[in-house]
Amino acid sequence: MSATEVFAPRSSVDVLATQIAAVAGRSIRRTLRQPALAIPPLVFPVALMFVNAAGLEPSTLLPGFPTDSFLAFALAVPFVQGALFATMNAGTDLARDVQTGFLNRLSLTSMRGSSLLVGQLAGIVVLGLIQSVFYITVGLVVGVDFAAGIGGIAVLLVFSLVVSLGFGALGSFLALRTGTGEAVQGMFPLLFVFLFISSMNTPRDLIAVDWFRFAATVNPVSYLIECVRSLIIEGWDGRALALGFGIAVAIAVLSLSLASWALRERMTRT
Amino acid sequence: MVNADNSIVVEGLVREFKKGPRAVDGIDLRVEPGEIYGFLGPNGAGKSTTVLMLTTLLPPTDGTAKVAGYDVVHEGPQVRSMIGAALQEAALDNLLTGRDHLRLQTMLQGLPRKERKARGEELLVRVGLTEAADRKVGGYSGGMKRRLDLALALVHRPRVLFLDEPTTGLDPQSRTALWDEVARLAREDGVTVFLTTQYLEEADVLADRVGIIDHGRIVAEGTPAALKAEIGRPSVHAIPERETDRARIASLLAQFGDPLGDGDLAVRLHGGYGLADVVRGVDAEGLALHDVELRAPSLDDVFLAKTGRTLEGAAEAEESAPQPAGR
Secondary structure, eight states, X not given: OOHHHHSOOOOHHHHHHHHHHHHHHHHHXXXXXXHHHHSHHHHHHHHHHHHHHHHHGGGGGSTTOSOSOHHXXXXXXXXXXXXXXXXXXXXXXXXXXXXXXXXXXHHTTTOOHHHHHHHHHHHXXXXXXXXXXXXXXXXXXXXXXXXXXXXXXXXXXXXXXXXXXXXXXXXXXXXXXXXXXXXXXXXXXXXXXXXXXXXXXXXXXXXXXHHHHXXXXXXXXXXXXXXXXXXXXXXXXXXXXXXXXXXXXXXXXXXXXXXXHHHHHHOOOO | OOOOOOOEEEEEEEEEOTTSOXXXXXXXXXXXXXXXXXXXXXXXXXXXHHHHHHTTXXXXXXXXXXXXXXXXXXXXXXXXXXXXXXXXXXXXXXTSBHHHHHHHHHHHTTOOHHXXXXXXXXXXXXXXXXXXXXXXXXXXXXXXXXHHHHHHHHTTOOSEEEEESTTTTOOHHHHHHHHHHHHXXXXXXXXXXXXXXXXXXXXXXXXXXXXXXXXXXXXXXXXXXXXXXXXXXOEEXXXXXXXXXXXXXXXXXXXXXXXXXXXXXXXXXXXXXXXXXXXXXXXXXXXXXXXXXXXXXXXXXXXXXXXXXXXXXHHHHHHTSOOOOOO
């Protein structure tokens, strides 16, 4: 007897949900079983935040600096930095599947390509959520007052999920195109450059060097950080939220489209 | 509609790679339902490329192939629902346990929730991995990984099973265990098995029929016995009781056949002679043998006869040749 005879037909939604749950479960299980992958996205951004805050606290004395706590100002950065780790984790995992032939194993099942991508990204999004809760908790513990209140924290979590999804899809695209984890990891420093030439350490209007201010202004990462920052230190800033969410959604849509295309190219099954 | 045909029918199958050789060069073959078909050839001969095409993972450049009655190009999903495959080098996730793998596979293959666990346990028992089921696969031996690979291929009760060099790198005990399970699947469950191998013994012991592939073409096909019979006569190998008799025994043996010229006292028998004739001849001359053995022609002899090379030599030559670039 074959599968087609033994197993009763199920709705396509049920099948899709089961497949996504299976792949997402694996993705989460894999990450949690690799402390070397799960811990750095939690610890490294927070450590960098404290180091920066210790050295750059006097920046808050600059006229026009939006807060008197550099820690509150810097707390936005881990949310984006953590998402960059998601890029690397998602990409490295998928690249390993390509290299080891595990993707072929999955291709031989009745799994849909979309289930693989969505499931893999669902795992990344769940981990992104855990990271965000951790950063928020750290912020609360060190006395950061979230200006937008509980509602702002909820919006912050939703924003983190969108950003994790976008960067995770970008990592998946890189993995599917290159097929090697090394290539994905090679892109990580480049993504970090985007972080460092953004408004992560100084508000854009206070950046004195012209070229740096220009680079930070055209760098989409600046708007992701400023969206989070607005919820922490300013309250409800419609423009910052619209720009941040707009760019995060645009990155997610573009990355997902690219990853879907790359997956179709990679899964050459007939 | 359910298709009851478990056969594999291939006509003129071709696969060319960009900037590379014609990996599969127009092969025709037919595997009957419930048959174990051994696809024998050196590395790079085109075995794995053929399997990738038959399992829908690689589109053919030309030709047609039907697996379980479905066209591998136009009916890929139907083919995949009918087949199980353990491809070269068990593709497992070292961070997952054996049970995790089965859970994932049963979900992705669409088994109903209430049947998943039972099917997983049944397969763990079948491949002897119950005790190791909750250990991460990274700690498994090569044999355990291969057995898990086989279990995963069987999750959805496939009609046709593709095994790509399933015993490469395994110790003899693990190899024999896997052979037993594959044979049982074919004999008891009626599963059609397409098995690629570079081991002569594996093809000889396990396969009902063998296809020998070299440079992308099938150069011989038939039952192992028929193929060996095709190239003919057995050989006699003798070890003298007294080393001083070596020359006399060699001279005597030459009356019964053509010396094999490999340093042993061995001849390929002429037609009409058998082992008994040789033994009687030795007795009549008053000579004594420590041991004497009649050896049937091997599949390596078949490969040699069909390609002019031994399988081992062909493998070494293929390994040093450039590999296909890209799909």
